Amino acid sequence: MSGSTSLQRRLGLGLTLGVSLLWLLATLASGVVVSNELDAAFDSAMEETAQRILPLAVTEIVNRELPGLSQQIAMLRPHTEMLSYLVRDASGTVLLQSHDVNPALFAARPVTGFRTSDSHRIYGEAAVSNTIFIEVAEPLAHRQETARQAVMALLAPLLLLIPLSLAGIWLWVRSSLRPVLAYKTAIETRGAGDLSPVTQIALPEEIEPVAQAVDQLMERLRRALESERSFTANSAHELRTPLAAALAQVQRLRQEAPETQWQQRIDHIEALLQRLARLSEKLMQLAKAEGGALLATEPHNAVAVIRLVASEFRHDPAGWRLQLELPQTGAVMTTLDMDAVAILVRNLIENALKYGDETQPVRVSLSSEGRVRVSNGGPPVPADQLAGLTARFARAAGAHVSRPGAGLGLAIVDAIASGAGTRLVLSSPAPGQSDGFAAEVMLPGIMPPTDARQSVPWIT
Missing domain, CATH: 1.10.287 (Helix Hairpins)
Incomplete structure (x- = not known):
């Protein structure tokens, strides 16, 4: 049926896409949770760092010989400073700072607690009756990069799991639908x-x-x-x-x-x-x-049936016009019922003898592929009438319309062809001629063909 889709394909793709989508949503949700947990962990680390450094800084500042002197902590070895800090008094004077700190990141006066700028997360803590303050800054890019890597670590397995899920679901669906596929095959064959x-x-x-x-x-x-x-x-x-x-x-x-x-x-x-x-x-x-x-359970020889039908016209006054072209060796085996083949060929021959030119032969041919063609001479049938000749009691207008006939011959042939799963093809002029009429039917269920053919003017 045109436009139909496979249930196995729909289930396989649907389940795989559904599982992948749910996995992706779960991963994104996990990423949000991980990002929030990372922020909490980083905030706790900043708070712990400030509370560890501040007592040491206070001791250093109080024991200085020159009060108010700004001091920068020396770098022991080159490294990227993720946490930078600044120790100031209440007026904003810098008393102590890390080696890679940028004072412009901080406000003019120190502020306690957490706050977020455009580029950094900052935490401030106070000591000595709010006279000495420490502020720790961490780049937001560091947090974002860490969160991104965590989410990618969760998403990376999908690249492997999606193909594996597709294969597993496909095999499971195919296994589950095996009885349905067997039933489908039994109907089709x-x-x-x-x-x-x-x-x-x-x-x-x-x-x-x-x-x-x-x-x-x-x-x-x-x-x-x-x-x-x-x-x-x-x-x-x-x-x-x-x-x-x-x-x-x-x-x-x-x-x-x-x-x-x-x-x-x-x-x-x-x-x-x-x-x-x-x-x-x-x-x-x-x-x-x-x-x-119309279809037989066992194939039979269509050549023998056509010979037998042609022999019935031996005593017909117009029988001399018949010319048979049949395979010379072997047989053309078809599953179309023998009676149906006989009725089909007989009606085509009667139609050609009755309405064809009485001075020209009627050619009955059977190809090794199972194509039956009956052609005759005479004036061409107009194209607007050709398609309607298979209707019941339909006859083409012309010189032979007065000849006796019920107009059922081609309707019978068309019904047989449709019932057997093939079709009747009418053409006028006949193929290879400038006039005449031809009717052609492909027999169903043809066995391996033979190619040699012979031309027989009459059945003896």
Whole structure:
């Protein structure tokens, strides 16, 4: 069915995307939590640093020989200073500072507690009755980089886990859907004419009612088709017998009636009865074509069927026009029912002999690939009429419209082709000609072909 999607693909991709999305959201949430915890840890470290350094700084400042002197702590070895500090008095005079501090980061006067500037996190602490202050500064970029690395460490496993999740979910879904896939295969591999129940498969409980409904539907369809075939067979017997008896009585009446105007009436009645007999036969063929059961369980040779049908036209006045082109060696095996092949070819030949140019041959060909083509000469059929010739009781307008016929031949062939899963292709002019008409059908279920062909003017 056009536009349909695989349930296995939808489940596999949906579950994988769902798990990945949930994992990503959980990772982002974890990143927010980690970032907050890192901020708390860094604030605690800053507070602890200030409280450790401040007593030492107070001792250093109080014991100086020259009060108010600013002193910078020397660097023992080169390193990046993440925490820088500044010790000042209440007026903002610098008394002690770390080696890499930037005084511009701090306010003009010291402030206690935490605060955040555009680029740094700052903590201030006071001692000696709020006369000596220490302020510790940490770059915000350091915190952001640490938080980013923590989040990336959480996200990095997704690069490996997403493919593994996809593979694992795909295998699990495929394993879970194995009975459904087996049921799908069982439906696809059977022929269109096989209406027997599907082999019982341990399907999931959600699918089991569907399978049971399908089996019940096919059983009802099988019974309906059998009933229709039985009705068709009985109708054929019941119609042919009285028509044959009526024709026999009319022919006997002709012999016994005097040579008067009654002979014309008798001939007219006989022609009407023969036309009715042909029409009943066509209607029964159409009923078989539309009733289903067109595919056989075993393939058979289409070449033999076409030869047999062609031989039926041996005594027809126009039979000399038939030319057969059939594979020379081997056979063309098809699963189309033998009766259906015979009805199809017979109607195509009758249509070509009846409406084709009486001076030109009718070519019946069968390719090794199973393509049946019947072509005849004559004026081309207008394109606007060509597509409507497969309708019931449809006949093309033209010079041959007065010839007897019910207009059911191509409708029967089209019904057989549609029921067998193929199609009838009409073309006018005929392929390779400047005039004429051709009808072509590809037989279904063709076995390995043979390529050699022979041209046979007539069946002997």
